Amino acid sequence: MPNWMWIIAGPNGAGKSSFAGDFLIRLGYGNLKKLNADELTIELRKELPVLAQDELNLQAAVKIDKEVEDCIKSGVSFVVETVLSSLKYRDDVLTAKEHGFKIGLIYVSIYPAELSPQRVSERVTKGGHNVDAAKAIERHQRSHDQLKWFAQQADTLILFDNSSENGRPVMLASRANNEPLKYPGRGINPAVDRALDVSLSQEQRPNHQNEEQRDEFRLKRWHL
Numbered sequence: 326m327p328n329w330m331w332i333i334a335g336p337n338g339a340g341k342s343s344f345a346g347d348f349l350i351r352l353g354y355g356n357l358k359k360l361n362a363d364e365l366t367i368e369l370r371k372e373l374p375v376l377a378q379d380e381l382n383l384q385a386a387v388k389i390d391k392e393v394e395d396c397i398k399s400g401v402s403f404v405v406e407t408v409l410s411s412l413k414y415r416d417d418v419l420t421a422k423e424h425g426f427k428i429g430l431i432y433v434s435i436y437p438a439e440l441s442p443q444r445v446s447e448r449v450t451k452g453g454h455n456v457d458a459a460k461a462i463e464r465h466q467r468s469h470d471q472l473k474w475f476a477q478q479a480d481t482l483i484l485f486d487n488s489s490e491n492g493r494p495v496m497l498a499s500r501a502n503n504e505p506l507k508y509p510g511r512g513i514n515p516a517v518d519r520a521l522d523v524s525l526s527q528e529q530r531p532n533h534q535n536e537e538q539r540d541e542f543r544l545k546r547w548h549l
Contacts, residue, residue, distance in 0.1 A: 328402045328421075329357065329402040330396075330402070331349060332405055332407065332418075333404060333405070334430065334431070334475070336464055338444025340492075342363070342406065346404075363406070365385040389405065393417050394417070397417065398424075408464050409432075409475065432472055432483070434485065434487070436517075442461040482499060482500040483499045484498045484510075486517065497511075498517070
């Protein structure tokens, strides 16, 4: 059995932690070493209560980066969660492939970008961590910019849209074993469409006559 590097990614507030981890278990990958900088930051806060938040975030990020490298070198399958707003995991993906790893990517998107800080605010009211609104919107763009490269590298790729207020993510696209991409959800999330360079002519795009039909289309594509 090959080793796996799984990446759970998406903009702030997309619901990565609450959804994608459970979905990965349902796929049969429940024994992966889990690497999550946000969770590590919470643990560090208990150990270092007087340290500034930015410094805690930095320490957590450095520790996670080191653990990713160690897992690859040791041949340990793992999953890392990230907003994917930078180039930082590109070298890790390439190194993992050189070591015989398979790459899996679950990307959870929301649209429009302004929904990101809105969801973060809702999370804060429930005790979650905060992200500056302007930074969340900027990361939304950068994350989708990075999606194109990481999607091309993935042996298994699953993309979801979690924009609906009903809390039911919809599968947009998937690919397994380097087969051609299946994209039944084209037209639902323009940010994902642009990232994947999908041509959305009127003939290709589902014809949503109104919002009710659009929601019905979403729910038919993936029921959770």
